[in-house]
Structure formats: C-alpha cells, structure tokens
Amino acid sequence: MTTPTSHRREARSHPLVWALGTSLVWFIAAAIRTETTLHLGPLLVPIVAASMTGDTDHPYRPALVGTAIGAAVIALLDATGNLAGPALEPFSSVLVESLVLLVIGGLIALVIAATRSGSR
Numbered sequence: 001m002t003t004p005t006s007h008r009r010e011a012r013s014h015p016l017v018w019a020l021g022t023s024l025v026w027f028i029a030a031a032i033r034t035e036t037t038l039h040l041g042p043l044l045v046p047i048v049a050a051s052m053t054g055d056t057d058h059p060y061r062p063a064l065v066g067t068a069i070g071a072a073v074i075a076l077l078d079a080t081g082n083l084a085g086p087a088l089e090p091f092s093s094v095l096v097e098s099l100v101l102l103v104i105g106g107l108i109a110l111v112i113a114a115t116r117s118g119s120r
Contacts, residue, residue, distance in 0.1 A: 015062030019049040019069040027073055030082045037085030037094050042102035045070035050109035059117035063109030070102045 026041035049066030074095070077083040083094050091097035 015049040015053040015065045016069075018052045018062075019045055019066040022048045022066075023069050023073045027077065027082075030077050031080070034082050034084050037083075037087065037097070039088065039097070039101065042070050042074060042098045043105040043108075045073070046102070046105040046109035047112070050112040056116060059113040060110065063106060063113045066109055067102060067106035070105065071099075074098045074102060 022045045023041075026038055026045065030036075030038050030041065046063055046066030049069075050062040053062045074083065077098075078095055083098065085094055087094045087097045091100065
C-alpha cells in the first residue's frame with residue numbers, strides 16, 4: 001500500500017550533475033581562452049542547477065549547490081591564473097565581477113526555488 005505525500009519528485013537529474021557539468025564547460029573554456037572573460041559562467045551555474053532539477057522536497061538545495069560549486073570554480077580559476085581576461089566596466093577586476101555575477105545568479109536561482117516550493 002502506498003501512502004500519499006504532499007511532495008512530488010520529478011524524474012530529473014540531481015542538481016550536482018547540472019552544476020558540475022555547467023562548471024566543467026566553463027572551466028575548460030576559461031582554461032583554453034585565458035585572455036577572454038566568460039562573463040556568463042558564474043551567472044549560469046546556480047541558475048542551471050536550480051532550473052534543471054525537479055526536487056520539491058528540498059527546493060533550495062539546487063540553488064545553494066550551484067552557488068557553492070560556482071564559488072569553487074571561481075577560486076580555482078583565480079588560483080591557476082585562468083581568470084585573467086578583461087572585466088566589465090563598473091568592476092575593478094575579473095574576480096570581483098565573477099563574484100558579483102555569482103551572487104546575482106544565486107539570487108535568481110533562489111527565486112526559481114521559491115517559485116517551485118510555492119507551487120506544491
């Protein structure tokens with residue numbers, strides 16, 4: 001006998017898979033093209049992790065996982081010297097720009113999570 005639950009779990013991939021996959025593409029592209037700044041990388045990692053998972057039991061986990069992995073990739077790129085391209089105009093460095101974009105991406109991911117948790 002099955003018991004009904006108020007939570008539903010869609011058959012999608014784990015947020016860790018999406019965050020790592022997006023981060024891997026970002027890291028490889030940044031390592032190959034060190035003179036180019038990939039502005040969308042830190043923005044997309046948490047957003048992709050939050051929007052491509054269907055876990056309504058823990059709706060905020062994908063946003064947090066994506067943001068944490070994005071921060072780790074930024075630290076790794078900075079430590080290896082692969083975060084050396086030009087920064088956008090209002091930012092003082094590529095590191096500051098990447099961190100600000102990661103925070104914005106994390107906030108957008110939290111909004112996605114809040115929307116999903118409100119729809120149960």
